[in-house]
Amino acid sequence: MRPGRPPLFLARRSYRVQRLRDGARLLPVLGMFLVLLPVLWAPDATATRDTAPDGIYLFAVWAGLVAAAALMARGLGGDASEAETGTAAEGED
Amino acid sequence: MPFNILVLACLAYVIFLFLVAFLVERRAAEGEARWLRTPLVYTLSLSIYCSAWTFYGAVGYAARSGLEFLTIYLGPSLVFVGWWWVLRKLVRIGRQQHVTSIADLISSRYGKSNLLGVIVTVIAVVAATPYIALQLQSVTLSFGVFATATSPGLVPPDKDSTAIWVAVGLALFTILFGTRKLDANEQHTGIVTAIAVEAVVKLVAFLAVGGFVVWGVAGGPGDIVARINASPIADWQLEPGRWVGLTALSAAAVICLPRMFQVLVVENADERHLATASWAFPLYLMGMSLFVVPIAVVGLELLPVGSNPDLFVLTLPLSQGRGGLAMLAFLGGFSSATSMVIVAAIALATMVSNHVVMPLWLHLRPAHAVSGDVRRLVLRSRRLSIAGVLALGYAYFAVSGGSAALAAIGLISFVGVAQILPAMLGGLFWRGATRIGATLGLCLGFAVWAYTLFLPSFGPDAAISAQVLAEGPFGLGWLRPRALFGVTGMDPLLHAMFWSLVLNTAAFCLGSILTFPSPMERTQGAAFVNVFEADQTGPRGWAQGRAEPEALLVMAQRILGDEAAQSLFEGAARAQGKVGYLPDATPKFVEDLERRLAGSVGAATSHAMISQLVGRARVTVEDLMAVADETAQIKEYSARLELQQDELTRTARALREANEKLTQLSTQKDAFLSQISHELRTPMTSIRAFSEILMEADLPPQMVVNYARIIHDEAIRLTRLLDDLLDLSVLENGSVQLNLSLASLPEMIDKALRAAGNTRPERLFAVQRDSAAEAIFLHTDADRLTQVFINLISNARKYCAAEHPELRIAVRQKGGRVTVDFIDNGAGIAKEAQALVFEKFARLTDETRAGGAGLGLAICREVMANLGGTITYLPGQGGAAFRVTVPLRLEKAA
Numbered sequence: 001m002r003p004g005r006p007p008l009f010l011a012r013r014s015y016r017v018q019r020l021r022d023g024a025r026l027l028p029v030l031g032m033f034l035v036l037l038p039v040l041w042a043p044d045a046t047a048t049r050d051t052a053p054d055g056i057y058l059f060a061v062w063a064g065l066v067a068a069a070a071l072m073a074r075g076l077g078g079d080a081s082e083a084e085t086g087t088a089a090e091g092e093d
Numbered sequence: 094m095p096f097n098i099l100v101l102a103c104l105a106y107v108i109f110l111f112l113v114a115f116l117v118e119r120r121a122a123e124g125e126a127r128w129l130r131t132p133l134v135y136t137l138s139l140s141i142y143c144s145a146w147t148f149y150g151a152v153g154y155a156a157r158s159g160l161e162f163l164t165i166y167l168g169p170s171l172v173f174v175g176w177w178w179v180l181r182k183l184v185r186i187g188r189q190q191h192v193t194s195i196a197d198l199i200s201s202r203y204g205k206s207n208l209l210g211v212i213v214t215v216i217a218v219v220a221a222t223p224y225i226a227l228q229l230q231s232v233t234l235s236f237g238v239f240a241t242a243t244s245p246g247l248v249p250p251d252k253d254s255t256a257i258w259v260a261v262g263l264a265l266f267t268i269l270f271g272t273r274k275l276d277a278n279e280q281h282t283g284i285v286t287a288i289a290v291e292a293v294v295k296l297v298a299f300l301a302v303g304g305f306v307v308w309g310v311a312g313g314p315g316d317i318v319a320r321i322n323a324s325p326i327a328d329w330q331l332e333p334g335r336w337v338g339l340t341a342l343s344a345a346a347v348i349c350l351p352r353m354f355q356v357l358v359v360e361n362a363d364e365r366h367l368a369t370a371s372w373a374f375p376l377y378l379m380g381m382s383l384f385v386v387p388i389a390v391v392g393l394e395l396l397p398v399g400s401n402p403d404l405f406v407l408t409l410p411l412s413q414g415r416g417g418l419a420m421l422a423f424l425g426g427f428s429s430a431t432s433m434v435i436v437a438a439i440a441l442a443t444m445v446s447n448h449v450v451m452p453l454w455l456h457l458r459p460a461h462a463v464s465g466d467v468r469r470l471v472l473r474s475r476r477l478s479i480a481g482v483l484a485l486g487y488a489y490f491a492v493s494g495g496s497a498a499l500a501a502i503g504l505i506s507f508v509g510v511a512q513i514l515p516a517m518l519g520g521l522f523w524r525g526a527t528r529i530g531a532t533l534g535l536c537l538g539f540a541v542w543a544y545t546l547f548l549p550s551f552g553p554d555a556a557i558s559a560q561v562l563a564e565g566p567f568g569l570g571w572l573r574p575r576a577l578f579g580v581t582g583m584d585p586l587l588h589a590m591f592w593s594l595v596l597n598t599a600a601f602c603l604g605s606i607l608t609f610p611s612p613m614e615r616t617q618g619a620a621f622v623n624v625f626e627a628d629q630t631g632p633r634g635w636a637q638g639r640a641e642p643e644a645l646l647v648m649a650q651r652i653l654g655d656e657a658a659q660s661l662f663e664g665a666a667r668a669q670g671k672v673g674y675l676p677d678a679t680p681k682f683v684e685d686l687e688r689r690l691a692g693s694v695g696a697a698t699s700h701a702m703i704s705q706l707v708g709r710a711r712v713t714v715e716d717l718m719a720v721a722d723e724t725a726q727i728k729e730y731s732a733r734l735e736l737q738q739d740e741l742t743r744t745a746r747a748l749r750e751a752n753e754k755l756t757q758l759s760t761q762k763d764a765f766l767s768q769i770s771h772e773l774r775t776p777m778t779s780i781r782a783f784s785e786i787l788m789e790a791d792l793p794p795q796m797v798v799n800y801a802r803i804i805h806d807e808a809i810r811l812t813r814l815l816d817d818l819l820d821l822s823v824l825e826n827g828s829v830q831l832n833l834s835l836a837s838l839p840e841m842i843d844k845a846l847r848a849a850g851n852t853r854p855e856r857l858f859a860v861q862r863d864s865a866a867e868a869i870f871l872h873t874d875a876d877r878l879t880q881v882f883i884n885l886i887s888n889a890r891k892y893c894a895a896e897h898p899e900l901r902i903a904v905r906q907k908g909g910r911v912t913v914d915f916i917d918n919g920a921g922i923a924k925e926a927q928a929l930v931f932e933k934f935a936r937l938t939d940e941t942r943a944g945g946a947g948l949g950l951a952i953c954r955e956v957m958a959n960l961g962g963t964i965t966y967l968p969g970q971g972g973a974a975f976r977v978t979v980p981l982r983l984e985k986a987a
Contacts, residue, residue: 021177028175035167035340039333051327052318055160055386062170062379069174069372076177076368 020075027068034061099239099423106424107262110431113290114270114283121282130282130362132369137289138356139374140296142169142347143381144224144433145231146503148295148426151382153403155389159329164336165503166382168343170375176367179348180357182521184367186624187358191692195354195513196444199535201696202520202621203528204614210448210697212535213513217351217444218482219539219547220509221437225486226493227502228430229256231403233490235426238407239419260487263434264480271439272475284435285360291428296380298425302406303384305418306391310409317387324390338587342504345511352433355440434483442478447695450474455701467651467702471694493551505550508590512538515598519605524618530605538597545574546589642675644706645686652693652702661689765933772814776807817948821933824955831959833983836875838911839867842902845882852887861901869904869911872982873960881953881964885915885975888949892973893919909981914967916974927966 038054147165154162172180183198192198196217200210233255270284311317321327347353361367392405396412406426410418454470515534519526544557553559557574565573575585577592610618642662649658659674665685666676676682683703690699783800786792792800823829839862846860871878889900895918903914922930933951950964957964962979 024177025175028171028178031171031174035171036337038331039336041331051159051329051386052321054331055163055321056318058160058163058167059379059383062167062375065170065174066372066376066379069375073368073371 017075020072024072024076027065027072031061031065034065099236099420102420102424103427106427107266107431110287110290111266111269114287117286118270118283130285130366132363132366132373134286134289135356135361135363135366136370136373136377137292138285138360139353139370140292140377140381141288141352141356141432141436142350143295143378143429144503145228145426145430146224147381148299148429149231149235149403149406150227150503151385152389152392152405153401155326155385156393156402156405159326160331160386161329161335161339162385163382164339165343166378168340168345169347170378171340172344172347173371173374176371179518179521180367180371181364182624183348184358184361184364186521186621188361188364189624190620190696191688193359193447193692193695194440194444195349195351195517196448197691197695197697198354198358199513199516199520199531200448201691202617203516203526203531204611204617205697205700206528206532206614207448207452207697207701209516209528209531209535210444210695211452212532212539213516214441214444214448216509216512216535216539218441218485219543220506221351221441221482222485222489223493223502223550224506225434225437225483226490227506228434229259229486229490232256232259232427232430234401234404235407235423238404238411239423256487256490259430260483263431263438264483266431267435267438267442267479267483268476271435271442271479272472280360280362281439284439285356288356288432288436291432292377294428295425296377298421298428299381299384299406301418302410302422302425303388305410305413305415306384306388310391310395310413311387317390320394321386321390324393326386326390326393332584334587335584338590339504342507342511342590345514346507349510349513349517350507351440351444351510352437355436355443359440434486438479438482441482442475443695445478445481446471446474447698450478451694451698452701455698467648467694468654471652501550504586505546508546508586508593509539509542511590512542512593512597515594515601519601520618520621522622523605524615524622525605526601526618527605527608527610528614529608530601530603533604534597534599534601537600538593541577541593541596542589545577545592546586549574549585641706642678645678645683645703646674648702648706649686649690652690661686768933769818773811776811776814780804780807780811814948817952821948821952821955824952824959827959829959831874831983832876833872833874835870835872836878838869838871838904838913839864841875841879842867842882842913845879845886848879848883849886849890852890856890856898858890858893859897859899861899863902863904866904866906867902869906869981871911871979873979874983877956877960878979881956881977882913882915884949884953885977889915889917889919889973893917895919895972906981910962910978911981913977913979914970914974915977916967916970917972919972921968921971921973922966924968927968930966931964 035058038057041054151162151165154165186192187198190198190201192201196210196213199213200206203209236255267284270287271281307314307317311320348357388405388409389402392400392402392409396405396408400408406422407419410416410422451471451474454474512535515538516526516531520531548556549562551557553562562574564570571577571579575588577588580588580592583591646658646662649661652658653661662674662676665682666673669676669679669682671677687699687703690702693699694702783804787797787800787804842862886900890898893900897918899918901914901916903916905912905914931950931954933948953964957977957979960979961983962977964975964977967974967976
């Protein structure tokens with residue numbers, strides 16, 4: 001925290017926290033889309049057997065979600081009290 | 094591998110778990126367990142989601158339905174990745190309200206309704222029983238695998254006795270560590286740590302088997318991909334309905350399963366742990382499912398046709414001669430089963446004891462809420478419930494024969510607990526959700542689930558007859574359990590899930606919209622939905638000072654234990670600035686205490702116990718109305734005071750006016766007296782003067798006669814004055830006697846004109862009369878009225894200064910009154926004098942005085958008042974005009 005310009009610093013920081021929360025809300029939606037995507041693939045269209053590629057795709061999605069959640073969790077769960085005040089101020093932006 | 098070594102290993106493992114739990118509990122008791130409740134332990138404890146169903150069943154599931162098994166793990170992963178939506182709120186509410194179970198959450202949200210607690214408990218127990226049976230089955234099966242593989246000389250125990258031993262052992266372990274004490278937060282540090290250890294064991298075991306399969310049996314990942322594509326699993330085709338449905342189902346189950354709720358919410362030591370779990374738990378799930386397909390593929394390839402794919406995890410290493418690995422896998426499966434059963438038993442036992450046993454006991458023996466030993470009762474009921482839950486599981490296992498595929502039983506259970514989801518999510522996000530809506534939804538969903546999925550799962554003719562299954566009850570085709578409302582094309586599981594959840598949600602929403610929640614429900618609803626809003630204290634419901642602090646302490650000791658209760662009370666007393674153990678029973682304190690007790694015995698029970706001491710339930714509408722009544726009374730009282738004050742002010746004003754009047758009257762009296770004495774003195778002076786002259790001798794007789802006449806005249810004047818005064822005083826007192834009779838108005842006027850003719854008889858006076866209008870008979874005092882007329886006429890004769898004086902007498906009858914106007918053609922009376930003419934001694938001019946004392950009109954006014962009429966000056970008539978108004982008929986009373 002630089003002592004010179006705390007207001008700008010804080011605003012930017014809380015702005016980032018807000019966007020991080022938006023991301024946390026959107027992540028499961030993205031995950032749902034990716035997980036349900038195989039439903040739209042037409043298995044009969046291709047002659048090749050695609051169970052293994054399907055599995056690899058799903059695990060890749062899974063790993064991606066875990067990685068994204070892990071990155072976000074660091075910013076979201078760091079301080080419980082901060083999360084609380086942040087929620088109260090949610091209407092601000 | 095010898096069977097007895099296996100049993101030994103099992104025992105050693107169990108003893109190891111005992112030791113872990115025991116040591117941790119001891120550390121926790123010493124207050125050093127903080128480091129044990131880390132995000133890692135929390136995440137690992139969540140792994141009870143992966144029961145033996147996962148450990149053994151996933152491989153079997155994959156062997157049967159390909160990648161579909163992944164949905165069971167993808168759903169929960171999405172829920173955890175999206176923790177910001179639901180889990181965060183759930184955990185916050187759980188911590189804030191000291192929720193002890195999912196039944197407690199629902200009951201607490203909907204106005205601490207115990208009925209809802211009972212319903213959720215029943216659903217949970219019914220849904221969990223097959224699941225527990227499943228665990229017993231898997232342990233039994235795995236024992237069976239080793240028994241058949243070992244030396245034929247040793248007779249392996251039969252399935253049933255194995256299951257009994259496992260069930261009894263689990264019950265003992267759970268009772269020992271799950272009900273050692275009644276913790277305020279219902280947290281079991283020892284068990285959670287033991288479960289975390291078990292989570293590591295099963296993950297390591299599964300990864301070891303997977304690693305062996307991929308790198309030991311097959312030639313690495315590339316080879317595995319080739320083998321997968323060559324295996325029958327590759328023929329699997331994704332069914333969109335099942336894919337979506339099962340993902341949603343498992344997502345719902347992960348928050349609704351009682352055991353998951355227990356570790357996720359109840360055992361949560363710190364909300365921040367959830368942030369870690371949000372990615373670490375999906376990672377764990379991914380690890381558990383990574384090698385499922387390879388094991389299934391290799392197992393199908395290597396093992397003889399017809400071997401149970403549910404047991405590939407064990408049989409594959411055994412068939413490859415890896416006894417040690419098989420042992421590890423066995424311990425992993427054993428871990429999964431035991432950890433699930435332990436937590437499920439604790440969660441269910443808490444629910445049963447808090448929502449069924451305790452309320453029942455309180456209801457039967459309400460007096461014991463304070464005097465009885467509640468702690469021991471709660472613990473005993475928990476222990477019995479644990480034993481009961483395991484006994485139920487065993488009974489299901491024994492009855493069903495443990496034949497069905499593992500995965501099928503698990504999914505049936507999932508659909509059962511998913512019925513709680515609408516009431517739970519509705520309660521978290523919708524303030525309009527009501528108790529009745531939740532009750533309807535839960536009951537309907539549960540009934541549909543039982544009818545379409547649970548009961549038919551026992552097979553035809555077991556619970557539902559084959560005929561009903563095929564044709565519907567009473568031949569109603571649209572009520573067939575597997576084709577409700579004619580929906581035939583669906584997979585039975587999806588069909589049951591679809592209809593139960595649709596009807597459940599519809600009943601919940603409709604019930605909530607149509608009913609009105611009680612004040613308690615609305616309070617709790619607001620507290621739940623707005624849990625993140627700052628300063629969530631909520632309205633205090635307990636009335637001030639109704640509870641004896643000592644009684645509260647006695648009760649709290651019975652539930653929390655002496656030490657905990659005393660330190661709680663001491664702290665509260667210190668916070669209130671008091672010394673000792675007894676704080677004032679302020680509403681805030683009672684509320685806090687209720688929440689603390691709720692952590693041990695559930696919200697509904699704690700509320701019931703407190704209300705027995707405090708005397709009544711929270712603020713009811715009646716209370717509010719009573720308060721409103723009091724307020725109204727106070728307002729009324731102050732309004733009365735105000736009214737009184739107004740009256741006093743009015744009285745004071747009246748008194749002041751009366752005083753002014755009195756002062757005025759006194760002045761008037763003084764003026765009157767001086768006037769009277771003046772009037773009396775003038776004649777007296779002349780009488781005295783002339784009588785003195787007469788006393789002198791030798792006066793000529795002519796003068797004597799003259800003086801005597803003057804004296805005589807003056808004496809007459811005096812007498813008349815005194816007569817008038819007497820008359821006036823009689824009239825003013827109202828004590829005058831009236832001679833009421835019927836009299837003719839023209840006669841009275843005639844008489845008056847004749848009598849008044851004496852006044853200045855030398856003047857010629859023209860009188861105009863209207864004899865037609867005058868023809869009226871009056872019921873009045875004729876003499877008095879005539880006196881007034883005489884007065885008025887003689888006044889006219891005296892004062893009318895016109896050259897040809899004229900008097901007009903106009904009579905008019907209007908309503909019940911008669912007006913007689915006397916109008917002359919003189920100069921009239923000046924405007925400022927008009928008000929004075931009726932006053933005593935008012936004389937306008939002295940020049941034409943005719944012996945009057947100025948009392949005439951005053952007497953007229955008094956006479957008219959006595960006759961019920963008026964006399965007024967009538968301005969604007971060209972001369973002096975007086976109007977006399979008399980009632981046509983004067984009654985005696987007037």
